Amino acid sequence: NAGVTQTPKFQVLKTGQSMTLQCAQDMNHEYMSWYRQDPGMGLRLIHYSVGAGITDQGEVPNGYNVSRSTTEDFPLRLLSAAPSQTSVYFCASSLFGGGNQPQHFGDGTRLSIL
Amino acid sequence: ELKVEQNPLFLSMQEGKNYTIYCNYSTTSDRLYWYRQDPGKSLESLFVLLSNGAVKQEGRLMASLDTKARLSTLHITAAVHDLSATYFCAVDRTSGSRLTFGEGTQLTVNP
Numbered sequence: 001n002a003g004v005t006q007t008p009k010f011q012v013l014k015t016g017q018s019m020t021l022q023c024a025q026d027m028n029h030e031y032m033s034w035y036r037q038d039p040g041m042g043l044r045l046i047h048y049s050v051g052a053g054i055t056d057q058g059e060v061p062n063g064y065n066v067s068r069s070t071t072e073d074f075p076l077r078l079l080s081a082a083p084s085q086t087s088v089y090f091c092a093s094s095l096f097g098g099g100n101q102p103q104h105f106g107d108g109t110r111l112s113i114l
Numbered sequence: 115e116l117k118v119e120q121n122p123l124f125l126s127m128q129e130g131k132n133y134t135i136y137c138n139y140s141t142t143s144d145r146l147y148w149y150r151q152d153p154g155k156s157l158e159s160l161f162v163l164l165s166n167g168a169v170k171q172e173g174r175l176m177a178s179l180d181t182k183a184r185l186s187t188l189h190i191t192a193a194v195h196d197l198s199a200t201y202f203c204a205v206d207r208t209s210g211s212r213l214t215f216g217e218g219t220q221l222t223v224n225p
Contacts, residue, residue: 006151017208033212033213035213035215040217041215041217042118042202042215042216042218043202043204043213043215044159045212045213045214052137058212059214061116090157100164101162102147102149102162103213104159104160105156105157106156107155108156
């Protein structure tokens with residue numbers, strides 16, 4: 001198993017550009033989430049999904065869109081990049097009702113907006 | 115709104131010493147997780163605590179949960195340099211899909 005795979009690992013964008021961060025998992029996990037990590041702020045939830053076709057907003061959803069057409073994939077779209085979206089983005093997955101199982105995290109995408 | 119606070123945020127220790135990291139949270143929850151993150155790396159799960167009084171140990175690390183006090187602790191025994199990392203606690207009020215993280219504790223263990 002590859003676990004949770006995120007691409008790209010690094011990206012530089014100009015303000016106003018759009019892009020999609022990819023996330024795929026091969027563990028047949030129902031739950032998938034996107035977090036952003038900023039210095040001194042821990043990780044904050046952007047969007048999450050409890051299964052294919054079902055998504056919901058987290059703590060900081062503005063400026064981001066998600067969709068979940070398959071169990072395996074959960075892409076995050078930046079609609080019009082802003083410097084405030086410079087961050088490290090982590091995708092995570094876990095089992096349904098998996099309170100006794102931790103979320104598994106990808107390696108992250110380091111995104112800079114100029 | 116669920117808030118999770120860790121202290122200290124920065125901790126510099128000598129090898130061989132003991133110390134405790136505290137994680138307080140603001141609303142009722144019976145699921146708490148501890149993660150470790152090395153610089154530039156992903157998050158690695160350390161412990162899953164699911165009930166009041168839960169205690170788990172792995173090597174030099176021991177985690178506990180007091181749901182009545184809304185407090186979890188991560189105790190470090192006889193620290194070694196390899197434990198240098200940032201440690202996060204995270205609380206979940208749903209079924210595993212929505213974690214609220216603390217700010218993280220940056221631990222440095224000096225020889």
